[in-house]
Amino acid sequence: MPFPFSLSPLCANGACEMTDMQTLYTAFGGTIETALKALVTDGVLPEDASFKNVTLEPPRDPSHGDLATNAAMVLAKPAKTNPRALAEALVTKLEAAPGIASAAIAGPGFINLTLDPQVWLDELAAITALADDYGRSTMGKGTRVNVEYVSANPTGPMHMGHCRGAVVGDALSSLLELAGHKVTREYYINDAGGQVDTLARSAHLRYREALGEDIGEIPEGYYPGDYLKPIGEYLAQELGDKHKDTPEAEWLPYFRAEAVEKMMDLIKADLALLGIHHDVFASEAALHAAGKPDEAEKWLREQDLVYDGVLEAPKGKAPPEDWEPVELPLFRSTKFGDDQDRPIKKSDGKWTYFGADLAYHMQKAESADELIDIWGADHAGTVKRIKAAVAALSEGKGKPTPFDVKLVQMVQLMRGGEPVKMSKRSGNFITIADMIEEVGRDVVRFTMLTRKPEAQMEFDFAKVVEASKDNPVWYVQYAHARIQSTLRKALEDEGFSPSSDAIADLGDEEHALIKRAAQFPREVEAAAKAREPHRIAFYLYDLATDLNAFYSLGNTDTQKRFIVKQDARLSQSRLFLAAAIGQVLRNGLRVLGVEAVDRM
RNA sequence: GCGCCCUUAGCUCAGUUGGAUAGAGCACGGGAUUUCUAAUCCUGAGGCCGCAGGUUCGAAUCCUGCAGGGCGCGCCA
Numbered sequence: 100m101p102f103p104f105s106l107s108p109l110c111a112n113g114a115c116e117m118t119d120m121q122t123l124y125t126a127f128g129g130t131i132e133t134a135l136k137a138l139v140t141d142g143v144l145p146e147d148a149s150f151k152n153v154t155l156e157p158p159r160d161p162s163h164g165d166l167a168t169n170a171a172m173v174l175a176k177p178a179k180t181n182p183r184a185l186a187e188a189l190v191t192k193l194e195a196a197p198g199i200a201s202a203a204i205a206g207p208g209f210i211n212l213t214l215d216p217q218v219w220l221d222e223l224a225a226i227t228a229l230a231d232d233y234g235r236s237t238m239g240k241g242t243r244v245n246v247e248y249v250s251a252n253p254t255g256p257m258h259m260g261h262c263r264g265a266v267v268g269d270a271l272s273s274l275l276e277l278a279g280h281k282v283t284r285e286y287y288i289n290d291a292g293g294q295v296d297t298l299a300r301s302a303h304l305r306y307r308e309a310l311g312e313d314i315g316e317i318p319e320g321y322y323p324g325d326y327l328k329p330i331g332e333y334l335a336q337e338l339g340d341k342h343k344d345t346p347e348a349e350w351l352p353y354f355r356a357e358a359v360e361k362m363m364d365l366i367k368a369d370l371a372l373l374g375i376h377h378d379v380f381a382s383e384a385a386l387h388a389a390g391k392p393d394e395a396e397k398w399l400r401e402q403d404l405v406y407d408g409v410l411e412a413p414k415g416k417a418p419p420e421d422w423e424p425v426e427l428p429l430f431r432s433t434k435f436g437d438d439q440d441r442p443i444k445k446s447d448g449k450w451t452y453f454g455a456d457l458a459y460h461m462q463k464a465e466s467a468d469e470l471i472d473i474w475g476a477d478h479a480g481t482v483k484r485i486k487a488a489v490a491a492l493s494e495g496k497g498k499p500t501p502f503d504v505k506l507v508q509m510v511q512l513m514r515g516g517e518p519v520k521m522s523k524r525s526g527n528f529i530t531i532a533d534m535i536e537e538v539g540r541d542v543v544r545f546t547m548l549t550r551k552p553e554a555q556m557e558f559d560f561a562k563v564v565e566a567s568k569d570n571p572v573w574y575v576q577y578a579h580a581r582i583q584s585t586l587r588k589a590l591e592d593e594g595f596s597p598s599s600d601a602i603a604d605l606g607d608e609e610h611a612l613i614k615r616a617a618q619f620p621r622e623v624e625a626a627a628k629a630r631e632p633h634r635i636a637f638y639l640y641d642l643a644t645d646l647n648a649f650y651s652l653g654n655t656d657t658q659k660r661f662i663v664k665q666d667a668r669l670s671q672s673r674l675f676l677a678a679a680i681g682q683v684l685r686n687g688l689r690v691l692g693v694e695a696v697d698r699m
Numbered sequence: 700g701c702g703c704c705c706u707u708a709g710c711u712c713a714g715u716u717g718g719a720u721a722g723a724g725c726a727c728g729g730g731a732u733u734u735c736u737a738a739u740c741c742u743g744a745g746g747c748c749g750c751a752g753g754u755u756c757g758a759a760u761c762c763u764g765c766a767g768g769g770c771g772c773g774c775c776a
Contacts (some may be wrong), residue, residue: 156715168717172756206719207756252776291776367722410773429776438702438772442764445774452776479703480771493770506704509771544742550712553704555769557711564736569724577738585735592735618715625715640723651740656731662735670735677735699736 107363107475119311122236123222124166126197126213128155131168134192138411148177164211165614172261180412180585182208210454219610220602220630222617226679227599234623234686239436245467246272249377250287253362254298255324256367257531260475263556264507266547268473269375270632271505273690284377287459291361291383292452298530300321300361301344306354310340330361340425364517374540374692382464383455391458392450395492396428396443404431404491405443428569430457435487442518453481457488460502464493470502471630479506483568497674498584503630507552519528541693543573548636571640575684576696578643581650582681583697589662589674597678598671605672606648608659612676615645616683632690646680 120409131153138144153174155497157169166435171186186204193202194211201213226233248268251261272282280474301322308314309331315324334357342350363380370376399405408429412422429440430453443454463470470489474482482504493500512519512529519529534541542563548570550556568574605613618638626634653660661673685695 152717156718157718159715160719163716163719165720172718175756226747254776268758289776292750294776348720374710412773419716422773425774442701444775445775452775453774456776476704476770478771478776481776506770536729555705555714565726568739573723573732573738574724581736581739588735612702629716634713634715637723639711644723647739648741650733650735651737654740657735660735 103310104551105239106690111172122624123218124155124621125615127166127214130191130199131170134189134196135170135174137192138188141188143180143185144174146657148174150464157614158193158209158211161211163205164201164213166212167213168210168212169208171204171210186210212526215402216603219613220605221618223602223613223676223679224359224599225615226682227597227675228680231686231689233682234619235277235279236624237279237621238624239275239281241279241281242468243283243466244275244280244469244471246275246461246471246473247285247463248373248473249273249366250289252289252294253366254294254322255362256326256365259510259529259531259534260510262344262373262473262531262534262543263375263510263547263552264290264473265375266360266544267505267507267632269373270544270548270635270691271471271473271630273692274623274627274632274635275630277690280469280627283379285379285381285463286377286677287456288359288363288382288384289378289452290355291387291450291455295355296351299351299555300347300353301327301328302334302358303347303350306334306338307331307343308337310343312343322393324596325573326365327358330358333357334362351618367428367647372535372540373544381459383459386455386459386462387450391462392443392454392624395461396454396459397624398495399430399491402495404492406431407428408440410439410442411528411669430454430484430488430491432484435483435490437483437487441484453484453488458483459484459490460489460529461492462490463497464500468500471500472504474504474506474510476506482506500597505552505630508555510547511555511557513557513562515561516559525578542572545575545636545691545693547631551631551633560643571636572693575639575643575688576693577699578646578693579681579684579688580697582677582684583645585661585677586674586681593662593664593667593670595667595670597675599675600671602670602672602675604669605676608652609676610671611648612645615642616680618681619687624658633650635690639684639691642680642684643685 132150135144135148135150135153139146139148150170153168153170155168156167158164171182171189177186183204186208190202190204190210193199193210198215198218199212200215201211203211204363205211209695228400229235244277246268249257249261249265251257257265271286288427297320301317304314304317305319305327310326320418326339334354342354396405405428407425407426409424410429412424427442427446428444432441433439441453442451443457460470472485486502486504489500489502493502499578537560546563547556548557563570563572566577568575587596605640619642622638627631650661658661661670662669663673681695688695
């Protein structure tokens with residue numbers, strides 16, 4: 100964790116009542132900062148020394164103690180001394196600090212800190228006291244983050260391509276909330292382009308079909324899916340044959356609105372199956388109606404960031420047959436690192452997708468301090484232009500809005516190692532609803548988060564339901580169920596319940612487990628900072644591993660079980676530990692939107 | 700031709716934003732159970748972190764070049 104160890108404003112003012120909101124790392128970061136400042140006073144470090152690159156992290160090797168800092172290595176140069184000499188001066192200060200049992204110099208100049216056991220016992224008690232709030236952080240300082248995800252076109256039900264982005268966006272939103280941000284979960288409905296006109300025409304076709312007409316094969320240029328049949332029937336019921344033979348202009352807007360609404364109902368139902376609920380559904384059509392794109396264009400023209408110009412034909416590959424140079428209003432995205440300026444309007448005068456999207460991002464920035472978009476990797480080519488647009492628009496407002504586009508790669512569906520063949524024509528097409536019905540919501544969600552989003556992944560229907568350590572979802576839930584089962588049994592058979600009265604008696608093996616659990620708040624902050632919810636999934640797997648390892652000690656030595664019949668004191672302390680581990684597992688799973696089951 | 704993403708054990712993947720001897724799972728070898736859920740645990744072997752330079756106390760991580768794989772490349776969305 101880099102300096103400065105920014106505590107919550109309350110703590111910074113010295114009136115720090117909220118020690119519970121501090122992580123172990125911010126607390127001991129403060130200890131190190133104090134020690135370094137003392138060295139400045141002593142003249143060992145120069146007045147202007149920057150602590151920016153000083154880190155405090157858990158060492159990989161447990162024999163290196165509980166915490167390690169690189170302070171001496173980073174500051175040796177400005178102090179005009181060698182790392183070891185500086186480390187010795189720092190160690191003297193640190194050993195006198197509260198909570199630190201010992202400090203040792205190691206390797207090229209690391210300082211390894213071993214903490215008083217009491218620190219871990221306090222942390223254990225804190226988990227229980229904070230319960231669902233353990234891991235919650237004030238890091239985000241309440242800044243407003245708008246996360247836009249899914250935003251599938253309202254032309255049909257959700258397909259697999261949307262699933263991963265949906266889960267990642269939702270988990271990221273929860274993660275940011277836990278890390279102290281105010282999050283808006285937003286969905287952008289593309290209800291204004293040519294696609295929804297096609298949808299309206301397809302609905303009209305089904306409407307005629309519902310009125311008894313033989314429409315034969317669905318012609319090219321229409322959406323063929325059966326999911327449009329109910330809409331045709333609904334419209335036939337509502338309208339009778341009123342628009343059976345009238346000109347398109349008379350029925351299209353109505354059919355479009357109705358069809359989009361029904362499509363959104365389908366999509367929302369799919370999202371609900373995944374446990375996903377957005378706060379805002381933003382309509383592109385409404386954006387146009389409000390004149391937002393015109394507003395953006397006007398402003399950008401004033402800044403000379405939009406001009407009328409002609410694009411060159413693409414180099415390197417043969418230009419399209421019907422290539423014709425046309426003058427269009429272009430956004431100067433090259434000024435922000437894009438390869439080409441981009442049209443915001445089409446030659447027919449209508450807005451391009453980009454033109455509207457640009458205005459949409461401007462609108463989002465009005466009520467958020469920061470924007471995040473989750474996109475499919477097939478849109479990678481358009482990242483630069485939208486980043487350019489946000490940079491242009493938010494700089495103009497005086498306050499640049501941080502903006503991040505997360506690209507989520509495709510998921511390859513497999514079954515027992517073989518790729519699942521999907522063909523829309525044959526109807527052999529797996530929807531999100533099918534997938535959830537087969538393996539369950541928890542499996543879908545967790546599995547989508549067991550790979551970093553920008554890497555392609557496989558989803559094997561056979562593997563994800565396996566009951567083994569090879570299957571992270573199962574393994575983490577198993578650890579939680581095991582804990583719950585133990586707590587139940589302790590109460591039923593022996594009348595033992597968790598108690599912190601004698602946790603000071605717990606030994607090294609228990610402490611190791613507490614140390615892992617104590618990493619959770621740090622993992623939350625690190626994952627939130629990196630915008631990487633998958634880190635929580637990996638952490639939970641590690642925590643489950645430690646729990647199972649500890650649990651297994653009891654197989655060969657009954658004195659090491661959670662429940663030791665002859666020793667109520669010890670049992671209740673261990674049960675207190677078990678309950679705390681269960682709490683951390685639940686808190687982590689909650690971020691991922693996965694249920695922590697009590698039995699399996 | 701250009702842009703973006705990826706390349707780590709035989710396979711599938713992590714890697715704490717630049718830290719110490721690069722870690723898990725599967726598969727392979729050896730072990731543990733009259734179990735509080737063995738659907739588990741312990742242990743062994745397995746590596747040119749794609750290749751070559753650079754930056755510095757220190758690089759899988761940052762920069763440059765090259766190779767291989769994926770995605771995209773006029774007004775679609």
